[in-house]
Amino acid sequence: MRKTPRRRTCGTMAVHHRLLEQDPGFRARQMALEHATMRRMAAGAARVGVTTIPVVVHVVYNTASENISKAQIDSQIAVLNRDYRATNPDKSKVPSVWKGFVANVRVQFVLATKDPNGKPTTGVTRTKTARKSFSDDNGVKFAARGGIAGWPSTRYLNIWVCSLGSDLLGYAQFPGGPKKTDGVVILNTAFGTKGTATKPFNLGRSATHEIGHWLNLRHIWGDTEDCSGSDFVADTPNAAGPNFGKPKFPHVSCSNGPNGDMFMNYMDYVDDDSMCMFTTQQVTRMQAALDGARSQIGT
Template sequence: MTESAVPDAVRRCATMQVHHRLLDVVPAYADACAAFENRTFFRQVPARVDVVRIPVVVHVVWASAEQNIDDEQVHSQIDVLNADFRAANADLDRVPDVWKPLIGDARVEFALATRDPDGRPTDGITRTHSSVPAFGADDAVKSALTGGSDAWPAQTYLNIWVCQLTGGIAGYAQFPGGPSGTDGIVVTHTSFGTTGTATAPFDLGRTATHEVGHWFNLRHIWGDDGEGCHGSDFVDDTPNQAGPSRGCPTFPAVSCDNGPNGDMFVNFMDYTDDACTAMFTQGQVERIDATLTGPRASLLAAATPGGI
């Protein structure tokens, strides 16, 4: 949903809580953020027709054999991303009828990279045996100097790190416009893919779908204002919603006077369990489109056939 007040693109970006660290430590980030939000808001271009295929590198960082997830689990996650970002997921019928017309096909697909940054053949998976048994959300997993694995160039690849996270975090992401050395998403191995160590209720690969949504500049559907009704995800076709949904709500779940249909808890950008999320909206797809013509436009070139 959108705020009722006149949009202020600079304020929108700068007030987002997660941006504060980057705003503090990376001066150029604030400028990039404001400029990009302005372009997104005033963007008046036709929707992209072509399907974009994003090269992906999955960095498996492990300290125990269990954390060294097998290739099948990685591939199962790529399959989920490809279904979810094409509105081709088998559980679309979970979407209540009132929201089915809003379902958006992002026309984005994902493929494990076939060439590494030096042009050598690769299976798109790096494996790093680390002495760190579990990582926090401080990006240590993204650097070899701190027991992790260095990012591949962010202008060419979507970096996904898989490790054991501390503190009960399923995953986290970095929005567009941040430092390239930490760009990408991180998912704890038990919430990654659909096989191997993936464990219910986060065993259907929707943590990565959610985090890649952030990587494309999507915001939480409730607007990141706690349980308030004033925050916005800057998308018109998602209902105003108080706080995050938990578990698997029953339709309708009403908050913020958003009846009769209530919260769109089936949206990938809510906090619902994997089995109960199933859709992006067309408005969210517009934001993804804006990202792919803005701060992540370099990926369009990387995605050309015969590229990477």
């Protein structure tokens, strides 16, 4: 849903537009991807049933406590397998007007049992680093920068878990980007539900959100701090900007009353205990990514 811009568009879209203007290749790739996504969304998903995606978790630690336990990693995988199958019990918190929108992504995640060379693995790598924390510059994905290289992104979902600077719980990469940086990065204290996971980001929803981006979902507010942006999904109301904390229903913006923003969507910015759903059209968009740029991954 779109409206005529009432105010400036924010930095995100300025950067996006600058890239579009300065890098003809970026423009062509983005347009081709979006057109393909629209075609696939119209055609319906090619994959039937549940897609199983092998995951490798790269734990990059400086202190012993950052070297998170296998139990903490397992707790994150369990959250993903509830959230991406819509079996999370807290979906009962979805307001009644949107209960019919809650959708099963039909994706499940398993720690890889074979490494890229076909050898048995736990699906977890552990790397000691001299760096106290990383930023959002992809450094954790390169050994030369204190991190560790990912496994082939056509076969594995790479999840790097490390310490990050303030006000960053994680970041992701859309489908169709550079292979060497493909995957998601999650703050160690916002990963899983056990061990070092810390309130209010201790329910594993940062990974749910970032993997949403990895499957081509946009933020629910359309990445503009006004009403001009779109998330290219028809069944999420237009919203002015991110919601934080634990909003009370309804929170109205962009003339979207009476129900307001769908802030309980995984693609908003609320606390872990306040997000609990993907919508039908978001699932269609994710399945389009699995049929398109991510067609090689999973079984």
